[in-house]
Structure formats: structure tokens, C-alpha cells
Amino acid sequence: MPTVVExxxxxxxxxxxxxxxxTDGTKQDGTKFxxxxxxGGETVLRELIKRVEGFEAAKSSKPxxxxxxxxxxxxxxxxxxxxxxSNQDLKPGIYSYGTxxxxxRFTLTADVIDEFEDQTKLIAFVDCVSATGxxxxxxxxxxxxxxxxxxxxxxxxxxxxxxxxxxxAELDDPTVADTWHTQFDRTLVExxxxx
Numbered sequence: 001m002p003t004v005v006e007x008x009x010x011x012x013x014x015x016x017x018x019x020x021x022x023t024d025g026t027k028q029d030g031t032k033f034x035x036x037x038x039x040g041g042e043t044v045l046r047e048l049i050k051r052v053e054g055f056e057a058a059k060s061s062k063p064x065x066x067x068x069x070x071x072x073x074x075x076x077x078x079x080x081x082x083x084x085x086s087n088q089d090l091k092p093g094i095y096s097y098g099t100x101x102x103x104x105r106f107t108l109t110a111d112v113i114d115e116f117e118d119q120t121k122l123i124a125f126v127d128c129v130s131a132t133g134x135x136x137x138x139x140x141x142x143x144x145x146x147x148x149x150x151x152x153x154x155x156x157x158x159x160x161x162x163x164x165x166x167x168x169a170e171l172d173d174p175t176v177a178d179t180w181h182t183q184f185d186r187t188l189v190e191x192x193x194x195x
Contacts, residue, residue, distance in 0.1 A: 003167075003169045003170050004170065005117075005119055005167040005169055005170060007114075007117060008114050008117065008119055008121060008167070009114050009116050009117070010112045010113070010114060010121070011113055011114060011115045011116070012112070012113040012115065013036045013038070013039050013110050013111070013112050013113075014036060014110065014111050014113060015110060015111040015181060016032070016033035016034065016036050016039075016072070016108065016109065016110040017030040017031060017032055017033050017108075017109050017110070017181040017182070018030065018031060018033050018078055018081075018106045018107065018108055018109075019031075019106060019107040019109070019182070019183070019184060020081050020104045020105075020106045021104060021105040021106060027107065027183075027185065029182050029183060030107075030109065030181045030182040030183065030184070031075075031077075031078065032075060032078075033072065033074065033075065033078055033108070033110075034072050034073045034074040034075045034078060035072060035073040036070065036071075036072045036110065037071040037072050037073070037147040038069075038070070038071045038147075039068065039069070039070050039071075039110065040068065040069045041066050041067065041068045041069075041125075041154070042066065042067050043063050043064075043065075043066050043162075044063070044064050044065050044066065044067060045061040045062065045063060045064060046061070046062050046063075046064040047059055047060070047061050048060045048061075048062075063156075063162060065153055065154060065155050065156070065162060066125065066153070066154040066162050066163065067131065067151065067152070067153060067154075068108075068125065068128070068151070068152040068153075068154055069149065069150075069151055069152075070108075070149070070150050070151075070152060071147040071148070071149045072147055072148060072150075073145070073147060073148070074148050074150070079148070080095060081103065081104045081106070082103050082104070082106075082130045082150065083097060083101060083103050083130060083133065083134040084097070084100075084101035084102040084103045084104070085097050085101065085134075086100075086101065097134055101134075103129060103130040104129075105127060105128065105129050106128050106129075107124060107125065107126050107127065107128065107184050107185075108124070108125045108128050108152070108154075109122065109123065109124045109125075109180055109181045109184055110122075110123050111123075119167060119168070119169055120167075120168045120169075121165055121166070121167050121168070122165065122166045122167075122168060122176075122177060122180045123163065123164070123165045124163070124164045124165070124180065124184050125152075125154035125162065125163055126154070126155075126156075126157040126161065126162065126163075126164065126184070126185075126186075127154065127155040127156065127157055127162075128152045128153065128154045128155070129152065129153055129155070130150060130151070130152060130153075131151040131152055131153045132150065132151045135148075135149070135150075136148065157186060158186075159186055161186075164184075164189060166180070166189070175188070176188060176189060
């Protein structure tokens with residue numbers, strides 16, 4: 001009988017990774033994102049309203065995208081890819097950010113840990129892009145290194161799915177957990193029809 005997780009209390013988010021899309025649309029293998037401080041998300045809904053004689057009679061809402069806010073210590077190259085920093089026509093080690101900068105699309109994955117029940121949930125946002133420009137804060141004399149806060153938009157994939165999750169304890173295919181952070185795509189999680 002398969003394991004079914006009935007209670008999950010998220011305590012920690014860790015093991016974040018990004019899989020950047022290349023200019024030709026192919027996805028690169030996942031790379032470590034950095035150290036997460038917090039992640040929050042909210043679904044943007046598209047509402048259809050039916051009016052009868054000028055009054056609202058019915059409403060239907062469908063998810064359109066998700067807005068995410070991530071606070072973290074982000075790895076340098078990941079940050080450069082997010083915001084579109086470039087070293088084109090510059091000396092080695094020099095990067096610039098300006099009006100031609102265009103951030104890369106990426107898949108964001110992470111582990112969410114329930115330390116009370118000792119459970120891990122894998123999460124993935126399949127098609128993300130930075131929703132704001134490059135922002136930073138540096139404070140002299142601070143007692144703590146500031147986390148960088150970024151806003152992201154998560155869009156649906158070709159199957160109209162924005163977010164995927166899996167409880168590791170419920171998985172019967174070990175390759176799903178093994179490659180979630182390095183090569184996540186629909187083929188990894190899609191059921192294979194039985195002949």
C-alpha cells in the first residue's frame with residue numbers, strides 16, 4: 001500500500017536550485033541557487049463574471065500565474081542570470097547591467113521540510129522570470145548580512161501547470177527525487193500509460 005502523507009507543517013525551505021533556459025529554449029542542468037531565507041507566493045486569478053440585468057450573478061476564477069517573493073543569499077552567477085548582467089565586449093571579470101539587460105527564464109525548485117513529521121516536499125515553479133529590476137541594499141555596521149529580496153513571476157508550462165509538488169515519502173519512482181533539482185520537466189513527473 002503506498003504511503004500517504006496526511007499532515008505537513010512547513011518549517012524550512014532549503015536546497016533551492018535554478019535551471020536556466022538558454023537562448024534556444026533548451027534548459028540547462030540545475031545549479032544551486034544560494035541560501036534561502038524565505039519564499040512566499042500568491043496566485044493571480046483571472047475572473048470571469050456573469051452579469052444579469054447589471055448585477056453579478058456568477059463568477060468563475062482560474063489561476064493565471066503566481067507572484068513569488070524570495071529572500072536569500074543568492075549565488076553571484078544566478079543573480080547575474082536573473083537580471084541579465086552581461087560581460088559582452090567587456091574585459092574578463094567585468095559585468096554590466098543596463099537598458100539592454102534581459103533576465104533569463106528559469107525553473108525554480110526547492111525542498112520544503114516538515115521537521116515535526118520528518119517529511120520533505122519537493123516543489124517546482126516551471127517557468128519563472130524576474131518581475132523587478134536589480135535591487136540591492138548595503139548597510140555599514142549591520143549585525144547581519146542582508147538577504148537579497150527578489151520578486152518573480154511564475155507562468156504556466158505547455159500543460160497549463162504553474163506549480164508542481166511531491167512528497168518524497170509518496171514517490172515510488174526514485175529518479176523523480178534524484179533529478180528534481182537538476183533536470184525538472186514534465187517528462188520527469190508524467191505518468192507513463194500502461195499498455
